[in-house]
Amino acid sequence: MPLTLEFGRCRWSATWPMTLLTLAAIVLFIDLGRWQWHRAQHKQALAASFDSGGQTVAELGARATSELPRYAQVRLQGNYDAEHQFLLDNMSHKGQPGFEVLTPLRLTDGRTVVVNRGWVPLSASRSQLPDVRFDFAALQTPSGRLDDLPVAGIALGHVPPPPGAQWPKLTSFPTMADLSAALGQPLQSRQLLLNPGQPAGFVRDWHPAGLGAARHLSYAIQWWAFAALALLLYAYMNWRRRAR
Secondary structure (H helix, E strand, O other), rough: EEEEEOOOEEEEEEEEEHHHHHHHHHHHHHHHHHHHHHHHHHHHHHHHHHHHOOOEEEOOOOOOOOHHHOOEEEOOEEEEEEOOOOEEEEEEEOEEEEEEEEEEEEEEEOOEEEEEEEEEEOOOOOOOOOOOOOOOOOOOOOOEEEEEOOOOOOOOOOOOOOOOOOOOOEOOOOOHHHHHHHHHOOOOOOOOEEEEOOOOOOOOOOOOOOOOOOHHHHHHHHHHHHHHHHHHHHHHEEEEEEEO
């Protein structure tokens, strides 16, 4: 039996399947909007953390990178391992494809931190990798922000460094465990985003990864608009005017 309401010469009637389908669509759209809203709040918090993390530079000392807040500014002391570098694939800058260069830095206390020296453009052929060699034999004191490695949007984007490939090894959205296995030694859990102006770097336009808070907020509004539209269509399509 359909849902029926009568108002004078007007009659509103909807079947149960249409009612349940519309209700399910509205609930789905509202939940998707809430998810995007929470993503916007998360991105706002990341942006605030990014801004506050760049105010002061502290020595890492004996602390692990995981003991400090994300985006904290730290200074390291050690020697670059220029012979064993990684090229992080599928990284873009202003719409241009390229790589980010990850170079191990062996600290004076024996630990190793991966330093992201910045972005380099893709050459005319993917078979020709960019030349990232450099000679920094002396003790270095690079500074930058601590950050997590980028994460792929889908599982297929994760490609660990090939075990038999020559250095620098090409990789796509690796974990720190992947890099540690390829290097043959443990690595600190976070990378260092080398500050602009520091030597031995490339393009360094650092900002929180992913979409901004405004984009997620606009998506939330769109999903909620879809929920309102579904309700309006449900009401309009089931409204009938009775004949005299």
